Amino acid sequence: MVTERTDQRREAGQRTRDGLLAAAQELLAQRGQEGVSLREITDRAGANVSAVSYHFGSLKALCDSAIENALERYLDAQIDEVASLGTASGVEDVAAAFAGPMMRALAVGGRDLAVMRTVARVGIDPPEGWGRLTAKFQQSRRDVVRHLSAKIPGVDEREWNFRIRCAAGLLNWLVLAPIGTELADEPPEQIERWLVPVLAGALRGSPNAG
Amino acid sequence: MVTERTDQRREAGQRTRDGLLAAAQELLAQRGQEGVSLREITDRAGANVSAVSYHFGSLKALCDSAIENALERYLDAQIDEVASLGTASGVEDVAAAFAGPMMRALAVGGRDLAVMRTVARVGIDPPEGWGRLTAKFQQSRRDVVRHLSAKIPGVDEREWNFRIRCAAGLLNWLVLAPIGTELADEPPEQIERWLVPVLAGALRGSPNAG
DNA sequence: TCTTAAATCAAACGCTCGCTTGACTTTACG
DNA sequence: CGTAAAGTCAAGCGAGCGTTTGATTTAAGA
DSSP states (O other): OOOOOHHHHOOOOOHHHHHHHHHHHHHHHHHGGOOOOHHHHHHHHOOTTTTHHTTTSHHHHHHHHHHHHHHHHHHHHHHHHHHHHOOTOHHHHHHHHHHHHHHHHHHHHHHHHHHHHHHHHHHHSSTTTOOHHHHHHHHHHHHHHHHHTTTOOOOHHHHHHHHHHHHHHHHHHHTTTTTTSSSGGSOOHHHHHHHHHHHHHHOOOOOSSO | OOOSSSOOOHHHHHEEEEEEEHHHHHHHHHHHGOOOOHHHHHHTTOOOHHHHHHTTTHHHHHHHHHHHHHHHEEEEHHHHHHHHOOOOOOHHHHHHHHHHHHHHHHOOOHHHHHHHHHHHHHHHSSSSTOOGGGGHHHHHHHHHHHHTTTOOOOOOOHHHHHHHHHHHHHHHHHHHHHSSGGGGGSSSHHHHHHHHHHHHOOOOOOOOOO
């Protein structure tokens, strides 16, 4: 009981830290990195302004942590869902698994949706030193291509990269763009029922062209 | 020669005004509405800070004008290109026409690309009173659906809205996201050659599902 | 009980922001 | 030439920004 004592002060500190992370993710999801202010985060988290520099060092470092946390959550969920596919899965099954985490976040809303929107915004405005997560992105892509390349022949590696990029971009767009538009009125099951054929069609490409 | 005199001062004023519009579009394309600052725009345009309030009233009004100008350029080009399609066009032709303005902007770069990126960002972070341009958006959608509905049966109006939305989102994503990534290395013709089958596949959906 | 360290807090720092002001320059018309 | 209007400009306003500081509170260990 020397190093691993139950220190209530440390626990309170963790709670403040997590609250700042969650508040940062919600605001990053709403307005992006440029539109986030320190005092807005601390107000939402019920913390003092100096808590940010105490726990993270700076606002930039807090945003980086929030983004990295969001990316890791998303990619882990996506990789798991694609990995759980059987070898007999069709293109639609792969598309549904690939879109699964995003669709579920759209359905439940709350912090999960904020995390997904934060992830999507990273694709448009990546922070400077985001190279650390590249490996996971590529793993997710490679897993999908491995499932699809046998079912969709005649597509080389560079074109697969393009198609996966399109599929991911389509998901990111759906999760970012419908704020305040008519799509928000549709029930989530409806959106998924519409999305899977579109996603599968995009991955397949034209029937007669490569 | 009373009201339509050749006033050199007025012409100079127009040049300043257009320079501010162009500078605003470039910065809106790079960082979005939240990341744009008055002094950065005026520095880039070689104008004084007060020129913004003189010509537009406020920074917000300048950004609104820049966005509206960008939207109008884009939608007009897209509507024209889709309207020039013959009745015998295939799904791939419609997809190519729909993507034409964006692809050309990617190829030539410069202000055209800035305009397209500004348009794409509006889909994610729309300004407050952007309802004025809704009619043109819907016209562009309707024209595309009119060309496709005969060739792709079994899709009702709400699902068509969804598919067009996906297609437009995919284009917007491609024009926004590749900044600084490996896709920027590919020649524009290659990107279009890859894109058209993906876009057509997305519009078609799965062959066996609605 | 006293010490120590973790965590929180109000207050202030220098800086940049959007915007306004009033003077100045330039051109057109009588 | 004198007047008027359009446009430009340097300077400064208050407000909000991210960050730092030093004091204070809280709980654990000796």
